[in-house]
Amino acid sequence: MTDLYNRIAVFRAERGVSRRELAEAVGVNNQTIGYLERGDYKPSLELAMKIAAYFDVPIELLFSFQPFESVAESLRRAAAVGE
Amino acid sequence: MTLLEKMDRAVYATGIDRIIFMKFKPRALRWTPLLAFAALVAGYAVIAGSVASPNRTYLIGTAIFYGAFMVAAFLRLFGPRFTGTANHPLDERELTVKARAHAISGTALATFAMLGCFYMTAADLPGFWHPRAVDWMNLGFGIQAAGMLLPTLIASWMQPRPVADDED
Numbered sequence: 687m688t689d690l691y692n693r694i695a696v697f698r699a700e701r702g703v704s705r706r707e708l709a710e711a712v713g714v715n716n717q718t719i720g721y722l723e724r725g726d727y728k729p730s731l732e733l734a735m736k737i738a739a740y741f742d743v744p745i746e747l748l749f750s751f752q753p754f755e756s757v758a759e760s761l762r763r764a765a766a767v768g769e
Numbered sequence: 770m771t772l773l774e775k776m777d778r779a780v781y782a783t784g785i786d787r788i789i790f791m792k793f794k795p796r797a798l799r800w801t802p803l804l805a806f807a808a809l810v811a812g813y814a815v816i817a818g819s820v821a822s823p824n825r826t827y828l829i830g831t832a833i834f835y836g837a838f839m840v841a842a843f844l845r846l847f848g849p850r851f852t853g854t855a856n857h858p859l860d861e862r863e864l865t866v867k868a869r870a871h872a873i874s875g876t877a878l879a880t881f882a883m884l885g886c887f888y889m890t891a892a893d894l895p896g897f898w899h900p901r902a903v904d905w906m907n908l909g910f911g912i913q914a915a916g917m918l919l920p921t922l923i924a925s926w927m928q929p930r931p932v933a934d935d936e937d
Contacts, residue, residue, distance in 0.1 A: 705932075718861075718862045721929055730861050
């Protein structure tokens with residue numbers, strides 16, 4: 687089965703949203719958000735779209751079949767472009 | 770303090786409200802249902818072996834069997850959530866786990882019943898165990914208990930390691 691990666695934890699940390707707050711906003715148990723972040727559960731399209739809508743970002747920024755670049759790597763690359 | 774307030778306080782003190790309103794945290798019960806299963810089978814075997822001449826052994830078997838039945842009913846309450854509440858309905862993951870656990874346990878019980886039917890074709894032959902009326906009744910309760918234990922057991926193994934609340 688194909689792996690599905692996400693960066694819900696990164697978005698949550700950036701916005702200062704707790705797991706419980708996100709869970710309540712999208713209508714799931716907060717354990718389900720924890721399992722999603724840990725990669726133990728793959729969301730339905732409906733849940734994935736709800737989470738993307740909550741963070742107001744396109745769904746492909748949150749979910750991908752390829753592993754996401756680490757934040758440190760993204761910052762290093764952005765700094766290199768800036769120079 | 771009025772009588773009603775005293776009764777309210779007694780309910781909270783005993784923790785009965787946690788069961789009635791399902792306030793407790795669901796747990797993954799990966800091994801306890803197996804113990805209850807073992808007790809069910811052992812109790813059933815003891816009853817079946819001593820039903821011809823009911824004695825102390827028969828009573829012990831009955832206590833083990835129906836004790837395991839009660840445990841099965843309680844484990845279902847404390848295991849993974851199969852019933853939502855008004856404030857916390859089951860979400861899509863819990864519904865999926867519930868559906869899969871019940872589908873697998875239903876298949877297992879149907880297979881058991883099918884094998885039992887095949888066995889019964891030979892049960893009249895000499896040397897084969899033939900269930901009596903009491904055995905059939907206990908078998909009915911046993912299947913009912915298995916119907917409560919199996920989904921709890923399967924759902925518990927399907928649940929990943931819980932995420933700690935302090936990770937919030």
